[in-house]
Amino acid sequence: xGKLGMVEVGIQAKRCLHPAMETMPxxxxxxxxxxxxxxxxxxxxxxxxxxxxxxxxxGIGPDDIHTLADxxxxxxxxxxxxxxxxxxxxxARPNHQLVRLHASSGTTGKPIVVGYTRHxxxxxxxxxxxxxTAAGARPGDMIHNAYGYGxxxxxxxxxxxxxxxxxxxxxxxxxxxxxQVTLIMDFRARVLCATPSYALAIAEVADxxxxxxxxxALEVGLFGAEPWSQAMRGEIESRLGLKAVDIYGLSExxxxxxxxxxxxxxxxxxxxxHFLFEVIDPDSGQxxxxxxxxxxxxxxxxxxxxxxxxxxxxxxxxxxxxxCDCGRTHLRILRITxxxxxxxxxxxxxxxxxxxxxxxxxRPCIAPHYQLVVQRRGKLDEVSVxxxxxxxxxxxxxxxxxxxxxxxxxxxxGITTDVCVKAPGVIPRSQGKAVRVRDLRPKESx
Ligand code: DLL
Numbered sequence: 269x270g271k272l273g274m275v276e277v278g279i280q281a282k283r284c285l286h287p288a289m290e291t292m293p294x295x296x297x298x299x300x301x302x303x304x305x306x307x308x309x310x311x312x313x314x315x316x317x318x319x320x321x322x323x324x325x326x327g328i329g330p331d332d333i334h335t336l337a338d339x340x341x342x343x344x345x346x347x348x349x350x351x352x353x354x355x356x357x358x359x360a361r362p363n364h365q366l367v368r369l370h371a372s373s374g375t376t377g378k379p380i381v382v383g384y385t386r387h388x389x390x391x392x393x394x395x396x397x398x399x400x401t402a403a404g405a406r407p408g409d410m411i412h413n414a415y416g417y418g419x420x421x422x423x424x425x426x427x428x429x430x431x432x433x434x435x436x437x438x439x440x441x442x443x444x445x446x447x448q449v450t451l452i453m454d455f456r457a458r459v460l461c462a463t464p465s466y467a468l469a470i471a472e473v474a475d476x477x478x479x480x481x482x483x484x485a486l487e488v489g490l491f492g493a494e495p496w497s498q499a500m501r502g503e504i505e506s507r508l509g510l511k512a513v514d515i516y517g518l519s520e521x522x523x524x525x526x527x528x529x530x531x532x533x534x535x536x537x538x539x540x541x542h543f544l545f546e547v548i549d550p551d552s553g554q555x556x557x558x559x560x561x562x563x564x565x566x567x568x569x570x571x572x573x574x575x576x577x578x579x580x581x582x583x584x585x586x587x588x589x590x591x592c593d594c595g596r597t598h599l600r601i602l603r604i605t606x607x608x609x610x611x612x613x614x615x616x617x618x619x620x621x622x623x624x625x626x627x628x629x630x631r632p633c634i635a636p637h638y639q640l641v642v643q644r645r646g647k648l649d650e651v652s653v654x655x656x657x658x659x660x661x662x663x664x665x666x667x668x669x670x671x672x673x674x675x676x677x678x679x680x681x682g683i684t685t686d687v688c689v690k691a692p693g694v695i696p697r698s699q700g701k702a703v704r705v706r707d708l709r710p711k712e713s714x
Contacts, residue, residue, distance in 0.1 A: 283531070283594070285401040285433070286394075289541055290596045294589065297540055297597060298336055304569025305544060306333045309342070312575040315360035318353055319577065339544060339567060340555055344578045350380035350520060359383050361573045371419040372519050379419075382519050383573040389428065391570060392522050395539050396429020399528030402537060402596070403513040404488045405459045407434030412457035414448055414466060415493070416700045417441040421523030422493055426461045429525060435459070442466060442699035445473040449481070456485040464496040464504060464512075465702035468636055471507035472697070482509030490515045492524060494701045495606050495622045499629035503636050514603060520579055521566050527601050532593045535600025542570045545599060546578070547587055550608055561586045563608060564601065582608040584620070610705060612642060614651055614683045621704040623681050624653060631676060633661045633669045637695040644709045652686040653677065659692045666690075 284290040292300075310330035312319035323329055326343045333339070350358060359366070367386045371379040384392065405411065411430040415422030423441055430437040438455055440448055442462075448470050452460065460467065467489060474481045486508055492515035504512045516536050517524040526543060527536035538545045544567040547556045556562045564581045568574070586602045606620030613619075621640055629636050635656040643650050655673065657666060666689040674687040696703070 285398040355381040385572040393428040393432040396525035397432040399525045402530040409435040411459040414462035425523035460489040464491040469697040486510040497626040530594040537598040
């Protein structure tokens with residue numbers, strides 16, 4: 269690398285919260301990961317009965333980890349394991365050593381519960397602060413946090429990270445959307461944290477109040493917790509007048525801040541000093557070569573209370589270790605296209621809601637609010653797309669608009685859909701994760 273390159277990396281590295289760690293040569297990072305992997309397997313083996321039994325069955329123990337590739341011999345962990353060991357049987361620490369619990373809402377059956385020691389919470393705050401910094405937030409910023417507080421990891425995760433960064437956090441949570449708009453304007457927030465769908469709901473309420481959020485102090489948004497398309501990014505940026513950054517995480521592994529985009533926005537840096545990332549073929553379980561799309565699998569390297577070995581996230585993505593212009597060396601996870609569970613198979617074509625979203629957001633006359641309704645007719649699954657017209661579009665033209673949208677879905681995604689254009693404001697708005705699919709198929713047929 270030439271001198272100029274060195275200077276550029278130097279400048280960029282200043283935008284890192286932990287420059288030495290975030291720009292560490294990959295061989296050193298690998299050595300760190302190996303040590304972390306050994307200690308995480310040891311933690312799980314020594315303190316979690318279920319993990320010990322499973323590792324014994326697989327014939328691998330903490331002393332058998334010699335290279336990072338040995339991770340591939342470890343058994344997978346899945347969400348059902350957490351349900352089956354509800355509430356605390358997967359914890360590697362007794363309750364009196366935990367300082368916090370979070371839980372997923374769990375639409376079916378028991379929720380899953382995750383626990384943190386004081387050290388785990390400090391690591392999480394650090395990684396969230398690192399993510400904020402990568403996204404362009406700075407100490408002294410006013411951070412408006414519209415992620416839900418409570419058992420969901422979004423609110424408190426972003427909150428602790430913002431405080432750790434040295435920012436001022438407005439702990440707004442989701443809901444009271446008119447008030448959100450008022451406080452964003454009055455407190456002059458520079459950074460907004462919300463799900464992408466809720467960010468748009470805030471923009472819509474601002475419009476209705478005659479307030480132009482593009483004139484607010486907002487400059488950066490950290491949006492995540494649900495899949496969103498590049499087209500949605502464009503929509504959010506033009507409505508809110510900020511730079512929209514993608515942030516990823518999941519409760520089972522930590523919460524938000526497992527990975528986050530930097531200012532280059534060319535994939536989300538997965539923080540490899542704390543996590544080991546793999547992409548597998550969801551059917552065979554085999555690790556895929558770098559760059560191929562598959563299911564993301566994550567192993568925690570430093571978690572005390574809940575060490576996770578090869579957790580199958582169900583999230584579909586690709587990873588790259590190619591150098592990023594920001595100078596960070598940690599690999600990048602490309603935009604999550606969807607979850608395995610959300611994938612629809614319509615007459616043999618695999619479809620993620622985000623693919624349909626990308627088409628909808630590119631059409632004129634259509635608002636960025638939609639739901640897909642899946643039904644079974646005879647033996648075949650069918651999708652109807654419920655979408656809203658923009659205010660001001662004449663109701664007589666709804667049918668023509670619907671035909672245009674159906675045509676574009678057919679040509680770009682390859683499936684035939686029944687499109688229904690509805691009046692503005694009819695599709696339910698989210699305050700957190702948007703419900704994109706209404707599945708009306710009989711349960712026993714799935
Ligand atoms: O959603 C944690 C989070 C909060 C992440 C705030 C980002 C911002 P869970 O409720 O456990 O945790 O849901 C995790 O949400 O497996 C993905 O399917 C999805 N998800 C999270 N971030 C993204 C993203 C939080 N940036 C599940 N893009 C994950 C796509 C995402 N999907």
